[in-house]
Amino acid sequence: MDGKAVRGSRTGDRTAITPLAAMAHTGEVLAQRQVADKSNEIPAFAPFTFIIGEFPSVC
Template sequence: MRRILNAVCPGGLADLLGTDPAGAGTLAVDGKSARGSRTVTSPAAHLLAAMTGAGQTVTQLRVPDKTNEITCFAALLEPFDLAGVTATADALHIQRAHARFLVVKANQPGLLRQLRALPWKHATARRYDRETGHGRKETRATRP
């Protein structure tokens, strides 16, 4: 059984056994290296997965070697309708492209046009947080 499961593409297996995130309140995206998957000729399999708040796996895919999770984020979630779902991910995914993908897709041209018309340059920060943790300084600005 183990050999068969190891031969199957991890993303394909998750898609077969996965669940639809529609109606789920939250969706968590995280990546992990599969323990014991490294061989002499290849690095450990790095998997990116999405799970509902109830712990059900939605989908999973293998991150190609010599790249990272950033390049696979949109491909992981693209097949699903995420309307009304709050997605969370670790700090690696704080990317403008990911935010645009999650918040407003191009298939909503009216909403996209309205958001672009807002005076973003004039919004001022109301609160700043400055912290030091994990060996780095972090600054967070909250805008209205």
């Protein structure tokens, strides 16, 4: 799991877009979603729990 702010996505009236990605050990992105403004990555992690069951060899 990794979340990073997208460079150049912040404007004068909008905060930066922060996607959270679930990745395999090989670097492939398995799933991705945007983290809500004024939040952090922890609450956004819950929808990714399906990955543990769907891809046991990657986790």
